[in-house]
Amino acid sequence: MPEGPEIRRAADRIGKALIGKTIQSGQWPYHSLVDRTDLIEGHEVLSVTSRGKAMLIRFSSGWTMYSHNQLYGRWTVHLHTTSYESRRSLRAEFITDRHAVRLWSATDISLLPTPEENAHPFLDRLGPDVLDDDITAEGLFEHLRSKKIYRKKGATLMLDQRSFAGLGNYLRSEILHGAGIHPDDRPCDLDEETLNLWATCIKNITVRAYEHKGITVDLAVAEESKMRGEPRRMWRHAVFCRNDRPCLTCGDLVLRKRYAGRRLDYCPTCQPSQRS
Numbered sequence: 001m002p003e004g005p006e007i008r009r010a011a012d013r014i015g016k017a018l019i020g021k022t023i024q025s026g027q028w029p030y031h032s033l034v035d036r037t038d039l040i041e042g043h044e045v046l047s048v049t050s051r052g053k054a055m056l057i058r059f060s061s062g063w064t065m066y067s068h069n070q071l072y073g074r075w076t077v078h079l080h081t082t083s084y085e086s087r088r089s090l091r092a093e094f095i096t097d098r099h100a101v102r103l104w105s106a107t108d109i110s111l112l113p114t115p116e117e118n119a120h121p122f123l124d125r126l127g128p129d130v131l132d133d134d135i136t137a138e139g140l141f142e143h144l145r146s147k148k149i150y151r152k153k154g155a156t157l158m159l160d161q162r163s164f165a166g167l168g169n170y171l172r173s174e175i176l177h178g179a180g181i182h183p184d185d186r187p188c189d190l191d192e193e194t195l196n197l198w199a200t201c202i203k204n205i206t207v208r209a210y211e212h213k214g215i216t217v218d219l220a221v222a223e224e225s226k227m228r229g230e231p232r233r234m235w236r237h238a239v240f241c242r243n244d245r246p247c248l249t250c251g252d253l254v255l256r257k258r259y260a261g262r263r264l265d266y267c268p269t270c271q272p273s274q275r276s
């Protein structure tokens, strides 16, 4: 599933085509949109943004379209003069004077009055959105120390959208390795300095993934891995998908664990347990 950085980049791409434009026509066959096209058609798009892994498109009608792509949803952007066929099911199509923006196969779409969008059951439960400019490493440090999450394992916290919105499987492995945290350790097992480093890695590694198209390591490190002939899924990360290979930091073997069926790669030497 795409993680926060991928959804934010999709929002940027869609925003470029739609913001400031009037939706001249389109199709909205999805059941939650079908009888409500008057809230979209003929209105200007004011903003396109993401919250965690959800996309929000706000219209001058005072309504917002919420969508969550889950596993199969996909956005496409074309010039409206370009014909485009897909075997996926069309959910929404926005036509402007220049572009055709389409959403395919998503199964979680709704229209909400913009002032009430935060009351949506998914958005209402989200933790701080790591990519939000107002969310700082200091804020994330305080959040790690909060009662609600203080006693949860790192492996759980780095995936749970109610704890930190926008993180996902590759970011989980990369953040824990960056901060030197064992996946079974909890914030309450760690000293302030380590919690500070953890918070900094949550922010910086996620922003780096957003800015560098999913690359979580320094570009020079990625380049060196590429030169060794590694495939993309490996060279873009420090530990994720690098299991059974030497850790780029210490040279010891990267191990793979599964938590609730989801893979997590970590280095036992760089990430020793602090649990007493």
Ligand SMILES: [Zn+2]
Residues within 6 Å of the ligand: 247, 248, 249, 250, 251, 252, 267, 268, 269, 270, 271
């Ligand atoms: Zn290591």
